[in-house]
Structures are given as structure tokens and as C-alpha cells.
Amino acid sequence: MNVHARDWDAFVTPAEEGAVHMDLAVEGITCAACMGEIERGLSRLPGIRKARVNLTSQRLAVDWDTGQTGADEIVAELSRLGYTAHPFDPASQKDRQDQTGKNLLRCMAVAGFAGMNIMLLSVSVWSGNATDITPETRDFFHWLSALIALPTVAYSGRPFFKSAFTALRAGRLNMDVPIVIGVTLAVGLSLIQTMQHQHHAYFESAVMLLFFLLVGRYLDHNMRGRTRSFAENIAALKAEVAARIGSDGSVREVPLSKIKPGDMVLVMAGDRVPVDGVVFDGRSEIDQSLVTGETILHAVGKGAQVYAGTLNGDGTLKVRVSTATGATLLDEVNRLLETATQAKSLYVRLADRAAQLYAPIVHGAAAVTFAGWMFAGADWQPALVIAISVLIITCPCALGLAVPAVQVVASGQLFKSGVLLNSGDAIERLSDVDTIVFDKTGTLTTAEPCLLDNGQLSYELLALAGRLALSSRHPLSSALVKASGALRPFGSVSETPGAGIEATVDGVALRLGSPAFCSVPDAEIGALLKMHPGASVIAVKHGAEPAVLLPLRQSLRQDAAAVMRELSGLGYQLEILSGDRKGAVRAVAEELGLANWQAEVKPGDKIAHLEALKQQGRKVLMVGDGLNDAPALAGAHVSLSPVTAVHLSQAAADAVFLGDKLQPVADALQISRRARKAIEQNLWISALYNVVAVPIAVAGLVTPLMAAVAMSASSIAVTANALRLRWGEGGSTRSEL
Numbered sequence: 001m002n003v004h005a006r007d008w009d010a011f012v013t014p015a016e017e018g019a020v021h022m023d024l025a026v027e028g029i030t031c032a033a034c035m036g037e038i039e040r041g042l043s044r045l046p047g048i049r050k051a052r053v054n055l056t057s058q059r060l061a062v063d064w065d066t067g068q069t070g071a072d073e074i075v076a077e078l079s080r081l082g083y084t085a086h087p088f089d090p091a092s093q094k095d096r097q098d099q100t101g102k103n104l105l106r107c108m109a110v111a112g113f114a115g116m117n118i119m120l121l122s123v124s125v126w127s128g129n130a131t132d133i134t135p136e137t138r139d140f141f142h143w144l145s146a147l148i149a150l151p152t153v154a155y156s157g158r159p160f161f162k163s164a165f166t167a168l169r170a171g172r173l174n175m176d177v178p179i180v181i182g183v184t185l186a187v188g189l190s191l192i193q194t195m196q197h198q199h200h201a202y203f204e205s206a207v208m209l210l211f212f213l214l215v216g217r218y219l220d221h222n223m224r225g226r227t228r229s230f231a232e233n234i235a236a237l238k239a240e241v242a243a244r245i246g247s248d249g250s251v252r253e254v255p256l257s258k259i260k261p262g263d264m265v266l267v268m269a270g271d272r273v274p275v276d277g278v279v280f281d282g283r284s285e286i287d288q289s290l291v292t293g294e295t296i297l298h299a300v301g302k303g304a305q306v307y308a309g310t311l312n313g314d315g316t317l318k319v320r321v322s323t324a325t326g327a328t329l330l331d332e333v334n335r336l337l338e339t340a341t342q343a344k345s346l347y348v349r350l351a352d353r354a355a356q357l358y359a360p361i362v363h364g365a366a367a368v369t370f371a372g373w374m375f376a377g378a379d380w381q382p383a384l385v386i387a388i389s390v391l392i393i394t395c396p397c398a399l400g401l402a403v404p405a406v407q408v409v410a411s412g413q414l415f416k417s418g419v420l421l422n423s424g425d426a427i428e429r430l431s432d433v434d435t436i437v438f439d440k441t442g443t444l445t446t447a448e449p450c451l452l453d454n455g456q457l458s459y460e461l462l463a464l465a466g467r468l469a470l471s472s473r474h475p476l477s478s479a480l481v482k483a484s485g486a487l488r489p490f491g492s493v494s495e496t497p498g499a500g501i502e503a504t505v506d507g508v509a510l511r512l513g514s515p516a517f518c519s520v521p522d523a524e525i526g527a528l529l530k531m532h533p534g535a536s537v538i539a540v541k542h543g544a545e546p547a548v549l550l551p552l553r554q555s556l557r558q559d560a561a562a563v564m565r566e567l568s569g570l571g572y573q574l575e576i577l578s579g580d581r582k583g584a585v586r587a588v589a590e591e592l593g594l595a596n597w598q599a600e601v602k603p604g605d606k607i608a609h610l611e612a613l614k615q616q617g618r619k620v621l622m623v624g625d626g627l628n629d630a631p632a633l634a635g636a637h638v639s640l641s642p643v644t645a646v647h648l649s650q651a652a653a654d655a656v657f658l659g660d661k662l663q664p665v666a667d668a669l670q671i672s673r674r675a676r677k678a679i680e681q682n683l684w685i686s687a688l689y690n691v692v693a694v695p696i697a698v699a700g701l702v703t704p705l706m707a708a709v710a711m712s713a714s715s716i717a718v719t720a721n722a723l724r725l726r727w728g729e730g731g732s733t734r735s736e737l
Contacts, residue, residue, distance in 0.1 A: 008071035011087045015063045019049050022071055023088035024060040026078065028166050029053065034083075037172060041081045045069045059088050082170030104218045107156040111211035114152035115204065118145045122204040129199050142194040142201045149203035153187055156210045159217065178362045182391040183209060186704050189384055202385070205704035209392060212712025219719050242274035243267070245318065259324055267317045272309060276323035279304045283487065284315025301487040303470070329643065366391035369698050386700045393697040393707035394690065402682035405722035410675035413725055417667035418658040419640075426654040429638035430672035432619040436567060436665075437610065437632075439624030440578035440588055443642065445554035446660070449476060451483040452532055452551045457540060461548070464505060465540045468493065468512045472501050476538050477512070479552050500538075508543040515539045518547035525549065533583045553584070556591060563662040564592045567669070573618070577606050577632070606632040623665060640665055674725055682718040689714040 008022070015021035029035065035053040038060060042051040047068025052061050062074060078085045121141045128138060157180070164180040167173060183206045190201035241253045245264040259265065259275055267273050269284070283301045287310060300306060306319060309330035323329075370387035374380065410427055414420070421427070438444050457465070466484025469477035471493040490503040500513010511518050515525050518539035525537060528549050535551035568574060576597035578585045585599035598609070610632055613620050622629070622636035625644065633639035634652040641653035650656050657664035693710055696702055702710070 008075055012066075012071050018065070019063045020066050021061070021063050022074070024062070024075070024078070024085045025088045026053070026058055026060050027084040027086070028082060028163065029058045034174060037081060037174075038078065038083065041077055042074060045073060045077055048074075060085070080170065082166040082172070101218070101221050104159065104214060104221055107159060108211065108214035108218055110152055111156035111207055111214055114148050114156075115207040115211045118148055118204045118207055121145050125199075125201075135197055138199070139194065139197055142190075142203075145201060145203040146191060146194060149187060149190075149207050152207050153183060153210065156207075156214065157183060160210070160213070173360065173363075178366075178391050178394075179209070179213060181363075181366075182206075182388055182704070185384065185388050185391070189381065189388070193381065198381075202388070202704045205388075205392075205708050208705060209708035209712065212708060212716070216712060216715040216719060219716070219723075256324075259321055261321050261324055263321045265319050265321060267306075267312045267319055269312060269314045269316055271312050273306045273312060273317075273319065275308050275319075275321050276328045277306060277319040277321045279306060280318045280320045282315055282317040284317050285313035287311040287313070299485075301485075303481070362391065362394045365394055365694070365698070372698075373700070382700075385704065386697070388704050389700075389702045389707040390694070390697045392704060393693045393702060393711050402686050402718045403679055405719050406675050406678045406682060406725070409722045409725045410671055410678075413671050414655075414668060417671065418664040419668045419671075420643075420656050420658070422650070422654055422656060426638060427672045427675050429619075429654065430621065430668055431676035433572070433621040433638060433669060435573040435575070435613055435618040436621045436623065437575045437577050437613075437636070439622075439629050440576055440580050440585055441554055442625040442644070443623050444560050444576065444588055444592065444662070445556050449479045449536065449552040450555045451479055452535060452553055452555075457548045457550065461540060461542055464510055464542065465512055468501060468503055468510055471495075471503075472512070476536055476552050480512075480538070480550070509541075510543075511539075511541040511547075513538060515547070515549060520547045520549060533587045535584075553587075556588065557660060557662050559661045559663050561592055563666050564594065566666050568593075570666075570669070572669075577601050577609060604631075607635050610636050621665075621669070640668065671725070678721055678725060682721055685714065685718055685721065 012020045012022050026038065029038070038053050039051045042048050042062060045064070045068075047065035049063040049065065050061070051063075053059070054061070060078075064074070075085045121144055125133065125138055125141050127133075160176045160179050160183070163174060163176040167177060186202045186206040186209075190203050190206070193201050242256055242259050243251050243266040244254050244259060245251050245266055251266050256274055264280060265274060265277070273286070279300050279302055281302060283299070286298050286300050286306060300317070305322075306317070307330065308323075308328040366387045369390045370383050373383035373386055378386075407427070411421060414427075462484050463486060466481050466486030467488060467490055469480040469484070470486055470489035472495070490505065493501050493503045495501045496513070496517065500511060500517040502509060502511040502513075504510070515537060518541040520539050528537060528551055529535065532551040532553065535553040538550050538552065539547045540550065541547035564574060574594050574596065576585060576589055576592075576594055578597070578599055579601055580599060582599040585597055589595075589597040598605075601609070606629070610620055610622065614637070619637045622632050622639040623641070624633055624639070625642050629641075630652045633641060638655075639653040640655050640657055641650050643650070643656050643658045655668060657668070689710070693702070693707075693714075697707060
């Protein structure tokens with residue numbers, strides 16, 4: 001299709017505050033410098049609110065005001081910068097990326113095979129120069145090397161030539177420009193020296209430089225592809241259509257965009273749930289690994305919450321839609337993943353600026369070296385050889401990869417651990433943390449209460465109480481329903497507001513509600529609360545039998561105690577800051593072995609406490625989920641929130657973790673520490689490499705081949721150092737989705 005004939009306005013979608021949004025797949029992005037070029041170039045257009053490039057998926061997300069700039073002008077600006085834009089389509093983008101990987105692999109194989117053959121010839125020439133090789137034999141080997149090198153450079157150098165040509169045509173420099181200049185000069189000079197019957201030629205330097213660069217570029221492409229596959233796995237969970245049940249009972253498949261809250265959809269056995277909703281009818285088992293991280297099937301019946309993307313087992317369900325597509329939990333996870341992969345940290349921004357300055361410095365250093373040696377009396381050919389070595393050895397590939405490589409691997413590791421970043425520099429701030437403040441309800445404990453002890457309640461009476469509880473919306477009744485597994489409510493139930501509900505079963509009265517509603521003596525209540533401090537109590541009374549008290553409380557997350565021990569062992573100061581009652585908070589603190597806790601704390605008091613810790617020099621990680629935690633989450637040094645938290649708290653948090661466990665919190669801290677260390681190591685590797693290698697090259701002590709090996713080794717070193725994050729301790733505990 002002719003790009004100029006495309007109606008780009010058709011790909012624009014509404015955004016926040018009257019702006020519009022468009023996602024574009026951009027060809028020609030090869031490094032971090034390209035990201036800066038595009039974002040700075042678009043920001044110069046009037047009305048652009050945000051332009052963010054995702055290096056991993058080569059996706060540009062841009063928001064702008066339509067009154068000032070049109071979609072066509074954005075695409076035209078990209079073209080002027082030397083990049084080709086397409087409408088972003090995950091399927092076609094994956095095919096394009098796969099094709100890029102195959103092309104790099106072919107180029108690398110050709111360069112490697114040719115390089116080995118040229119090296120054999122070169123070693124023969126080098127050894128012959130030191131002994132008794134004849135000029136005719138040396139010339140023959142040089143011409144043979146040229147015969148192999150010229151088509152190899154033309155074929156394997158295409159990724160660099162195309163990128164450099166595009167950049168130069170747009171009037172800018174990128175990291176491929178010095179590479180292309182170095183390779184071209186090395187090949188051209190070698191041809192001249194071969195024709196002049198010189199002792200040395202540098203065909204092997206040009207080919208080996210391309211080979212090593214292609215190795216680094218393929219590793220980088222492969223690394224980003226693995227991270228990109230996480231997003232593809234999430235996207236694959238999303239159904240395309242839903243079976244909507246009409247008012248006349250008919251079932252029709254419609255696009256998800258046609259499904260509205262309140263609609264009824266049919267989910268057949270083996271299908272993925274298309275939207276968030278509540279089971280209206282039917283029983284089945286659901287794979288909720290997306291939500292809980294557990295692969296164990298979860299039994300659901302009437303009234304159970306189900307989420308889009310989860311897999312229905314062997315039963316058919318009728319689901320009442322609570323959230324339409326675009327706002328489901330799966331969509332929220334996708335949004336957070338996009339944010340994480342588009343985020344830029346302080347280190348990334350610093351590396352971008354350094355890489356931007358580096359290209360002119362590289363060319364300047366090579367030119368000054370050439371001029372200096374000519375001024376010192378050297379012939380133009382030796383001076384040019386030294387300048388080529390400087391040009392190759394100072395190529396800023398290592399610096400360009402130093403931070404993005406770690407960010408990509410760390411983001412992937414965090415996602416595998418169930419943590420989605422909401423802020424670009426969250427990794428850096430997480431690595432600074434020395435104090436962790438937890439909210440209690442919904443964070444250390446589950447959000448919903450559960451039955452602690454069924455006491456004297458028989459199985460039959462528990463089942464009856466559960467059926468009666470189905471007629472109540474009280475949270476404690478929901479806990480009793482869950483404990484009993486009841487699915488069929490009684491037909492006739494009466495409710496006493498503020499007290500409880502009752503029904504007559506086989507002529508016998510059955511009551512469920514407050515202890516007073518069931519005539520329980522205060523002494524009996526006090527005795528129970530001594531056994532379960534902080535618990536809420538409801539009572540069940542069947543006929544003339546004595547009422548039975550049931551203690552209920554939010555239970556601790558399954559791994560809360562183990563994670564507290566782990567974090568404490570790592571040296572973190574742990575606290576609980578909760579708005580709940582003292583008894584409930586004390587019980588949780590004692591169970592977890594935490595000495596620092598505060599109860600009945602208001603939102604303003606939480607912020608004041610965090611501020612006091614800040615004044616003491618503490619770097620606080622706040623972990624919370626409730627609406628009252630949102631100010632504290634925003635005010636902390638860094639914050640985490642469970643994905644089940646209210647939307648405002650998720651938006652205020654720097655990262656969101658999935659599942660019912662707290663282990664992602666510990667994983668996030670450990671991965672961030674290791675990522676910060678890897679970033680600093682990479683920056684040091686890049687700096688030390690240049691400090692040591694550049695003076696040696698300028699002094700004329702490095703051949704182009706040695707420069708190619710050294711430069712490529714530095715790039716591969718920072719990439720390999722980033723990949724160590726996958727293999728080090730504290731890696732993922734969550735299986736890949």
C-alpha cells in the first residue's frame with residue numbers, strides 16, 4: 001500500500017483531556033540515540049504532549065492536540081528524520097522483528113565464515129612477512145582476501161549501511177556512521193595497498209569488525225525479543241469475541257467492543273473468560289494464574305468473581321459482565337507492561353545524552369589523529385590506518401548498550417516475578433530502599449476475611465449457615481459462603497437491619513448475624529476474642545440449640561511470614577502502618593514478628609510518618625492497596641501496590657505486583673539491587689574501556705583488527721553483564737505466563 005495514500009486519521013484514538021493518541025511501528029530504530037532523535041524531533045511539532053519510543057518493540061506512542069498538528073504531519077516528520085512509519089499491529093510487528101532477527105543471523109554467519117577464511121590468509125601473510133614469503137604470493141593472498149571481503153562487506157554490512165545512510169540523509173549522526181566510515185576506509189585503503197604491493201592489508205579487520213558487531217546486535221535483538229514475548233503472552237490471553245446471551249436467551253458471538261457492563265455472556269468449557277464479571281449461573285474450575293500466580297484450578301459458582309484472560313475448566317458458566325473490555329484487569333496489566341517497557345530511567349537519559357554527544361567526538365578524534373600524525377611527518381597511509389583504528393575503537397556501542405540492556409533484562413525479570421513497573425526510575429529507587437512500610441489489610445493480609453475456626457459447628461449446620469449467608473451482602477457472610485461452598489440460597493429469608501438474617505428450614509428457625517441477634521452471652525464472646533484477638537464474630541443459631549460463635553478475620557498472605565524473615569535478613573527495617581483497630585494490627589504484627597507497628601492511623605498521619613522517616617535519612621518503600629493508602633504511596637520514596645488494589649492506589653504506586661503472595665515485593669528489591677549494580681558496572685566498563693583504549697589507539701599501537709576486537713569485546717561484555725541478571729540469585733519465582 002502506498003504510505004502517502006494512507007488515511008492516518010483512521011488510526012487515531014481518543015486520549016485523556018481532549019488529546020488523541022496513535023501507535024506507530026517505526027522502521028530504522030537501531031539504538032538508544034534513535035529514540036532520542038525521534039522523541040526530540042516530534043516534540044518540536046506544535047501540540048505534541050507526549051512522544052515515547054519503545055526500543056524493544058520499536059513502537060512509537062504519541063499523544064497530541066488535533067487542533068495544532070495532524071496525524072499526517074507526525075508521519076511526515078518521522079520520514080524527514082529518516083524513519084518509516086506503519087500502523088502498529090502486534091502480529092505484523094512480530095513478523096517484521098522475526099525477519100530482522102533472521103537477516104542479522106544470516107549476515108553474521110556470512111561474516112563469520114568469510115572472516116575465518118580471510119584470517120587464514122592473513123596469518124599466512126603475517127608469518128610470511130617475518131620469514132620468506134615472495135611478493136607475488138603475498139599479493140595473491142591479498143587479492144584472494146579482497147575477493148572474499150568485498151562481497152562479504154557488501155552483504156553483511158547492509159544493516160549498518162542502511163542505517164547510516166538513512167541517518168546521513170536526514171542530516172544527523174548515529175552510531176552506525178563511524179562503523180560504516182571505518183569499514184569503508186579499511187577496505188578502500190586495503191585495495192590501494194594491495195595494488196601498491198604493500199606488506200599489509202586490512203580486509204580481515206573490516207570483516208571481523210562486522211562479524212563482532214553483528215554478534216552483539218543479534219544478542220541484543222534476541223534479548224529484546226525475549227522480553228517482548230512476555231507482552232505477547234499477555235496479549236494472547238485476551239479473547240477476540242464473546243458469546244453474548246440476549247434477552248430472548250439466544251447466544252450470539254460479538255466483538256468485545258460490543259459487550260457492555262450488565263450484559264450476560266456464556267463461557268464454554270475450555271474457553272477463556274472474555275471480560276471481568278460475576279458468575280450468574282453454573283459451576284466450574286478456573287485457571288486464575290494470571291491473577292493469583294497459582295496454577296491450581298479454583299472452584300467457582302454463583303456469585304464468584306472471574307477475570308478476563310483466565311481459563312474456564314470443564315463447566316459452562318453464565319457470567320454477568322461487571323467491566324467491559326478496555327478496563328478489565330487484563331487490560332490494566334497490559335497497560336502497566338506498556339508503561340514499564342516505555343519507561344526511561346535517569347541512567348537511560350544520561351546514556352542517551354552521552355551517546356548523542358559521542359558521535360561527533362568519535363569523528364573528531366579520528367580526524368585530529370590523522371591530522372596529528374600527518375603533522376608529525378607520517379605518510380598519509382600509516383596516518384589513515386591509525387585514524388581508522390581510532391574511529392573503530394571509540395565507537396560508542398558499549399555505552400549505548402550499557403543501560404538499555406540492563407533495563408530490558410531487569411524489566412523482564414520483574415515481570416516474570418509478577419511486578420509491573422509504573423515509573424521509569426522505579427528500579428533505581430527500589431535499589432535505594434532501606435525501610436519498608438506495609439499497610440495491613442489487603443497487603444499483609446487478604447482483602448476478604450475468612451473463617452478462623454468453625455468451633456462447635458457441624459458440617460450440616462455449616463452448610464445451612466452458608467446457604468442462609470448467600471442472601472446477605474455483608475463481607476462476613478461472603479466469608480462464610482466461601483468456607484461452606486454453598487451455592488443454593490433459601491427461597492424465603494427475612495432480614496433485620498443491622499442484626500442479621502433468618503429463615504425457616506423444615507419448620508425450624510435458622511438465624512445468622514450478630515451475637516446479640518442470636519442471644520449469645522457477653523462472657524462467651526469475651527472468651528472467644530481472647531483466643532482470636534482482633535477477630536470479628538458472627539453467630540449461628542438453629543432452633544432451640546445453643547448458638548455457635550464463628551471468628552472471622554483477614555488471613556495473612558500465604559508467604560507473608562517467610563517474606564518478612566527474608567526481608568529482615570537482608571537488613572531492611574520493617575514496619576506496619578494501618579488504619580485498622582489496634583487488636584487486629586497487634587495480632588498480625590505478633591504473628592509476623594514485627595516490633596514496629598502503628599494502628600488506627602489516618603491517611604494524613606501516614607504521610608507525616610513517612611516524612612519523619614525521610615527526615616531521618618531513610619529511603620522508604622510503601623506497600624499498600626487501599627484508597628487511604630494512595631497519598632502515602634505517592635509520597636514515599638518508592639511504592640508498590642497489589643494488582644487487586646483500588647485504581648487510585650495503583651496509579652499512585654511506582655509498581656504493581658500480581659498474585660496473592662508477597663514474594664514479588666522481595667523479588668523486586670533484589671532484582672533492582674542487582675540491576676543497579678549491573679548498570680554501574682556497565683558504565684564503568686564503557687568508561688574504563690575508552691580511557692585505556694583510546695590513548696593506545698591514538699599512539700598508533702593498535703591495528704584496525706585489534707581495534708575491531710577490542711570495541712566488539714566491550715559491547716559484548718556489557719550485554720553479557722546484563723544477561724547475568726537472568727542467571728544470578730534472586731531470580732524469578734513466578735513461572736512465565
